[in-house]
Amino acid sequence: MEKKESLHVGKMIETYLKENGVSKVKFAQMIPCSRVTVYNILNSPNINTQTLQHICKILNHDFFLDISSQHIQCKE
Numbered sequence: 001m002e003k004k005e006s007l008h009v010g011k012m013i014e015t016y017l018k019e020n021g022v023s024k025v026k027f028a029q030m031i032p033c034s035r036v037t038v039y040n041i042l043n044s045p046n047i048n049t050q051t052l053q054h055i056c057k058i059l060n061h062d063f064f065l066d067i068s069s070q071h072i073q074c075k076e
Helices: 009-019 024-030 035-042 049-059 063-075
Strands: none
Touching: 009 035, 009 049, 009 063, 024 035, 049 063
């Protein structure tokens, strides 16, 4: 049985931040939370749904759609 690549939501958010020129400090200010919390979010493979929904709203990006798309690709 082939090992499938697992989803890492924190890395998805971190990639989005980098691609859109949003620093971790700026992200912390936007949410708002501490930089330590930002690092915890970005290092976490799983994120609370309410937290992710808040991040989606703040960044105006649908990470749920990204997760769904990546999940479908992993199944193929």
